[in-house]
Amino acid sequence: MLIHTAFGRAEQVARHWTRASCPVVIHADSAVPQKVYDDFAAALSDDPLIRFSRRHRCDWGTWGLVAATQDAAELMLADFPSVRHVYLTSGSCLPLRPVEELVAYLAERPRTDFIESATTAEVPWTVGGLDEERFTMRFPFSWRNSRSLFDMSVAIQRRLNIRRRIPEGIVPHMGSQWWCLTRQTLSAILQDPKRPIHDRYFRSVWIPDESYFQTLARLYSTNIESRSLTLSKFDFQGKPHIFYDDHLQLLRRSDCFVARKIWPHAERLYAAFLGEAAAKNRAEPTPGKIDRIFARAVERRTRGRPGLYMQSRFPNRGWENGVTAGKYSVFQGFAELFEDFETWLARTTGAQVHGHLFAPERAEFAGGQTLISGALSDNARLRDANPRAFLTNLIWNTRGERQCFQFGPADNVRINWLIARDPNAQISVISGAWAVPLFRSNADFALLRREAAALQKIEAKMLDELRSPDVKARIRTWSMAEFIEAPMEPLQVILDEIGQKSQRRLAEPPRMTDLTGFGQFLQNLKNEGMHPYLMGDFPVDPAPRHGTPQPKKPYLVKKSAG
């Protein structure tokens, strides 16, 4: 048992082992003050099954840990001849099942060595980028205390292509440092005539405690089970997860024999597992049962929740892992071209349909609400102080419900680029449709002309943005003339993509605004020197001279039959 802190807990666990007549050899880090160590040793002196081995300095990832283990193991094998398996634990390990069950389990497998051991090429465990190199370089500097020197020495060795020779017969393996080896294997490793060679080699390997026994066991063992009997979970930095009181049920369900690391103040865990034995249990350890929760923690720390912006997640551009939290649709020009488009869209798709969310006066939330999910306000100044946050908040707050909103050149268009590079956005644009409200309004023509010029300029710029190569949204654009020719097909495609309700063909199309005189209106603009081009080619009506004298297109019901 290797310890360096929390001596009270170490004493508790050591006595737990000896109570089941398992001898314990304790190694305490030589950094522990002599006084503390003496008190600790004195407290355990009444127990005949406990020994203390020679103390080494055990810095993380250094040879000291291996040397300590070697000495302790030698002492164990020499002093307790009846020992068949030696289990390496630490002071923060906690036996989860009665020791008798572990003893019985090992007795059934008298020749098996439980040691996680894999070649570097085959496992992705390594953190810090060194895998094979940890066996072919020298590491004279501490990674913890003098990181820059460590990095520099690695860089120099890489540059000069310095490689150490690996001693003959050795194939580097790595794995968890917490093993359980048989007397046979362990003594073969410790009594090997070539041990000085091995020791010299591993002394300057990086993190030898995860490779010394793991490599050498391969030389002598007849039967390796490449897994650790100690349950140990690692986070994304390769640091062990710590178990607390609230993990009690989780640890029970794992059926593992020993777990680490336990928080020293986890009173309930120590009380529960070192207390009375539970009912007999011969189950195989199944650490997989608790993998999920820890895998999720790693996922949360490295990828996070898509579309969430908060105090501890504020991704740089391009690293959002989802600019927004869910899919949404942006309609430009539809509400202008169709009467009551929003109501129709809400009825057809079942989505939440807003008006112009970025309108100059206020955010036109669905149903005329002034506040919406998450207490998001419709106030235009609050919104425009950070339009990006407004949109990402809205999508985050309503996750699970598809959002649709109207957009156009008269709105705050600063948000256009964010939407364009968001894969969750579906953008449909009928260009030039902003002219319809102007056409129907009753304002002075000079004013309309100025307005039209301004809107056209803005929309042209928006369309340019939508054509940029970096765009990620699903974008469709039509000129108004093009759209009016065959409105049903594009609508059907858009709705299919939203795909919430009816898979059937569109039964009821939206009603198009009466466009009689629109061509003339455009012509008037042209005559005034303002050239409207975004809506495409509109004939001055009455369009078709031949045929029926009646204007043909107030409704488009005709095409819907299909």
Next chain:
Amino acid sequence: MGLWQSYRLRLQRRRWRVRAFRKRRDLHTVANRTGQIRPSDILLFSTARNEGVRLPYFLNYYRDMGVNHFLMVDNDSTDGSRDYLAAQPDVSLWHTAKSYKRARFGVDWLNWLQMKYGHGHWCLVVDPDELFLYPFCDTRPLRALTDWLDASSIKSFSAMLLDMYPKGRIDAEPYRPGQDPLEIAPWFDAGNYSISRNPRFGNLWIQGGPRARVFFPNTPERAPALNKIPLVKWDRRYAYVSSTHMLLPRGLNLVYDEWGGEKASGVLLHTKFLDTFTAKAEEELERRQHYGASKEYIAYAEGVRENPELWCKWSERYINWRQLEILGLMSKGNWA
């Protein structure tokens, strides 16, 4: 960031520390029990003025959490809270009648106390109306968090301010000493916070919530900052710059992940909006001792007189930290 700016920030940090050192003369010891502080203790620093009614609940809340010692500055209270605090066995108390404003809203005083007593300790800096929440706070004591932060080499921990309010008028239900303020004010805004990065100090700047919605709809840029970093493994070279919103050196402000992941974070439940608030807003208005020429309080006083109702149909009722985690207001990060 260039060397030049880095140098300037270093100078600025020095200035705040010198200032804190000068302001130590503002403070007069009432009860100094700092001798009790053991090397591993978790310390809490706070400034209070006429918060007597809140103190019993405040002290017990943090004692239960695992705070070992309280270091408090009493800014000339007249409600007897000085005697109350001085009588607590785990409180060290200083008194000052000097200007809160000229001590940069108490920051100088607390910087000084932290410099002197906080070195090497985990220090929590909160106001008496702030209740700290962190992931697993219902099952793990604060020391579990600080041990984990130590093991992960994390030096500062973020906890955003979350304004809590009652349903109905703010002054409808009187708050009794010792009462859980969340019984009266359990509501909050879940999703209307806007965040931007402060390029100079590297911290995030968060605004929003009911205060922006109700009191600052037309001047959102003036809405109070909600980002806070209240828990820091203190070193005497550190300094808070403005309240606990940001610190120097800048590295301590990097409590957020920039590459898509989530770091662990908590929340400060801000229980300012109790019946005590109306009186407080009026008083602060007269004293003009608060940030930004007390604009915040002017706005409050006006807003409150008109219609002190912060609740709306989209308000969320507080249940526990897991709820706040799911809503995306805080995160477990890598802690499981």
